Amino acid sequence: MKGAKVLLVDDEKEFTAVLKERLESRDIIVDTVHNGRDALEKVKEKSFDAIVVDLMMPEIDGIETLKLLREYNSDLQVILLTGHASIEKGIEAVKLGAMDFLEKPAELEKLLGQIREARVKRAELIEKRAEEEVSKIMRSKGW
């Protein structure tokens, strides 16, 4: 997990601050933003292994943020945090391309497990994209 890069997206600033501190103590590199629009700007600037998004946020909610992020880059691994009564939203999020969803408050071990899984998936996707690129170049050269 050392060096995993995570973006936390939640309008509860204190929640993101303390979660960031806990993840950083486990050698995870954490960025925080407090709305969907800033999340999109952040992923344009930096790459992340996992993006943890709260469902209920100002202006653009978690589902809309997920759509924006996946529209920008469908390889992004998004984990949605939902309330007790929002399991349906979590399922909807997975259908829209979220890696998974966790009920808030989530156990840190569960979140760490999801981040680990996201990192593996992202590494696989990077490898797959590289292979596709190599094949494309080889085909264009007639090899």
Next chain:
Amino acid sequence: MRDHRNEDPGLQYFGKLSAAATHDLSNVIAIIREYSGLMNDLLAPLQPGQPVDIEKFKNIADKINAQTIRGNTILKRFNRFSHTTDSPRKLVNLSEILQDVSDLHYRFASLLSIEITVEFTDEPVEMETDPFMLMLACGKCLDICLSSNNRNGRIRIGCDVEKGTIRLFFKTDDSVIDDDFENKVISVREYVEPIDGNVEIESNDELEISIHIPFPG
């Protein structure tokens, strides 16, 4: 079985505010849980007898305390709202009612980045009325202001007394009237009738909704 939800605006309103309050409480619990986890993280590497960072722990304790106060405020406010259904007639303080309506709508306002300001009267204004219907009517007026606010970020609500009438007002500058505005206004009139009030609306760039209720006091 009949679905009563669409025909009972009171039930819908109660559900909407319950969902918002429990969401806020869930955030409070999530923060407290993370602080508790953080304390365990800080203690885990220490051997018995090793000193702890007292300042750090004191800081965390203060933050947990602040969250418990926040949680308690949400609970008290929601409990007061729940008790408005106890009796169809009760002596209410209008400033308190407006403050509760504002607080209960805080989440919806913050989702739109709008701030609600309550303007208090110099003297407390009390009247006997149906507290739930009054809150429902006020909540509906606030909802209209929230959906009509052109993101200038401010809504003012308050009350004043004039010539035997109480006026509760809901104002938003820089308003944008949507297609459903007329229907929303009709629904407010329906909620105000049971408390013997009437509704007045002024809308140009600024939207002002007033509820007038006869005040015998």
